[in-house]
Amino acid sequence: MAQATILLVDDEIPFVETLTKRLSKRGIDILSAFSGQDALLLLAAGNDVDIVILDVKMPGMGGLETLAEIKRQYPAIEVILLTGHSTVDTAVKGMRLGAFDYLTKPCELEALMEKIEDAAKVGSQRR
Numbered sequence: 001m002a003q004a005t006i007l008l009v010d011d012e013i014p015f016v017e018t019l020t021k022r023l024s025k026r027g028i029d030i031l032s033a034f035s036g037q038d039a040l041l042l043l044a045a046g047n048d049v050d051i052v053i054l055d056v057k058m059p060g061m062g063g064l065e066t067l068a069e070i071k072r073q074y075p076a077i078e079v080i081l082l083t084g085h086s087t088v089d090t091a092v093k094g095m096r097l098g099a100f101d102y103l104t105k106p107c108e109l110e111a112l113m114e115k116i117e118d119a120a121k122v123g124s125q126r127r
């Protein structure tokens with residue numbers, strides 16, 4: 001896989017920690033944030049992120065708001081949304097806002113890996 005840097009954003013701290021461990025074991029370069037605000041700060045600090053994995057349901061700045069801001073400021077970043085059950089509407093809204101794709105939580109690691117690889121391919125073709 002092309003070496004892509006991932007930013008994982010989710011307010012569930014144990015989920016972020018577990019997924020970060022599992023993805024870094026697979027050689028993926030991964031940063032994490034527990035809120036939309038923190039994610040934007042990490043990007044503003046100049047971290048070179050290719051793909052953002054973004055939880056939709058977060059307190060404060062929600063996932064869709066964060067997505068819109070990421071796409072406005074960094075259109076080349078691909079965003080994969082993590083949505084809960086029965087939030088197809090949210091996923092559709094997210095796709096309209098420029099999300100690359102979405103996954104329903106809880107998601108299988110393999111499914112997430114596939115989406116990451118797809119997003120990395122599309123991203124590298126755009127650059």
Ligand SMILES: [Mg+2]
Nearest residue numbers: 011055057058
């Ligand atoms: Mg959440």
